[in-house]
Amino acid sequence: MTSGQPVLVSYSGSPFFLASPSWTKIQHAFNTQLPLRNIHWKSSSRTSLRTIQELNVTLVNLDSIRDEHTSCQLARKAAPEYIRRKLVAHLLLQDADLESYRNTVKKQVKDWHASVTSRRNQEWLILQIVKPDAKVPTGSFLKLKGSVLDKLRADFNADKRDRCVQVSWSSTQDSPIAWGEFLNKLKDGIFSAFDTAVLQKEDDIKRSEGQRLMPGWNFCTFFILKESLASSFEGMNLVSEALLQYDELEASFYQVLREKNLSWFGTLITPGLKDDSSPLLSISKKPYRDLILANTISVFDFRTYLLTRQCELLAKYGHLPEVYRKVGAFLGAFGRRLKEIEVTGFNLLLETLPLHFVESWIYSSALSVVEKCDAWQSGLKVDTKELAPFYAGKGKLLELARSQLDTLGMKTQHLPCRPPFCGVSDASVELTETSSLLKISNEHLLRALEDKEAFYDLYINITNRAIDIHRGRLSTALTTYTSLPAHYAPHKWTSLQSLMLSRALDIHESLEKPKDREWIHILLSFLSIYVENGAELLLLCEQDALVYVRRLVEELKSAAPELDQDFAAITVHIPSDARPASDRDGYVLDAVLQSHLPCPRRQPTNQPGVLEQQSGTPLELNTRSYEKFIPLKD
Structure with a gap:
């Protein structure tokens, strides 16, 4: 995935030229050379060389960009544009002779040069466009002393860097080679300006970190400062650098949490009307940055915003299994925190949270992340052999969503309070008289809580999704469940081995595959674990387990002629x-x-x-x- 925020490069020129058909054709010819490719960046503050495969660039008229001094407040709120708006400006000059240069062009260039160099962290280029058949007074082309190009270099190149370039172009001779020198200078200018801005921003961050123990230091202000750097890296397609900034911010938050100094935040959670059902990874559902700047953001909203930004960057990096891991850890940890408060009877919070809020939030968030990752994955070119971690993470979130239905089902008596449903940790939580009368906003769950049949339909659907039945990936699921027990065996996790083998047998039956040697080996492995550990591993009552195993044994007897025994009955x-x-x-x-x-x-x-x-x-x-x-x- 590439960045959705292109680098802005401004242009200027005479109004007559910019309104002409020639400029339209030139702009189109330049855009065909984009995006910029194979750019190398080596910052003086870093030891390694970064390579950017592609960088999107957009040409904008200099007059359309607001003055920096009148838009500083906007720049603070729109962190992704804080650096990218100040990179390179270039002036366009049509073919001109020496006389016109001395009389009019030089003054125009001088005024433009003074304007763009007054802005911080901005590079500039002067581009002269000439026709391929342009004639020069004497000498070789581009090297004649006294040419307009030489005059530009002499008048405006104040240092060793050459910022003046000539492109020989016409609509009838549009060759990519003609743009080569200009594109190289544009790359150099972009990253020279970017590096200067990054160094300045990093100095500001270090200064703020050094004042952390001083009175008046504010974590939220520090967060905005560091996030502006992360957003700038993201805008330049330096995704790993951007992700590093958010990881460091997460570590800083945990340090603040350990110190129990949350004075820069609001309450633990102030749920909105649809917080339990809205997509988890969405930064547009709330004005998160405004809440951070105002020091009123709740811990719940802050953690959600930080997680969302990390996951968006991981998706651009193509690390979707890590997205599943981080989301699963967050839902588990924060969900446990909210449930602990429910158990301790924190009346104020219980009156604030709608009934079944935690279960609805985890359920809705898990499913929304699955849908989000599916959309991200469709835009990536991934080898099918590398999809196993992706589907494993997806399955875990679907299982997490299903476990919330276990809890809700037992609380509403739609499900019995016995295995396999009572294996969830919060099954024993009972509603108290102080519980809120507010309702959750997930329509599917509300319908399921009121109607047992609707609950069963929802439960069956999410269970089927967890094993990829509705998507026709039974063969993949069978291979996965068959291979997993080998990973659990060294750790003597017999319960997991039994569960995986049992599910493999169920899927084998759903596929209507013949009961061949493969099926026999799976069944014998399952029985060998069962006879050693008993019915409790099946999470079934003893009578149901006996019926289940007796049926398997009868099927084994029917398939016995193909049996190569690997354990003694x-x-x-x-x-x-x-x-x-x-x-x-x-x-x-x-x-x-x-x-x-x-x-x-x-x-x-x-x-x-x-x-x-x-x-x-x-x-x-x-x-x-x-x-x-x-x-x-x-």
């Missing part, structure tokens, strides 16, 4: 050596057969067996009569 233990039989020819061998299956298994009676000796001679075995194996209980 029955083990045989020989407690003693063989001894001669007292009532018949042969020997008696005691054997203990133990079933590892969780349900009884019927066996045929009086079935003889054959055991082959090392010599190859078969021995006939006669077993005592039995009907079924009973699972061994502790």
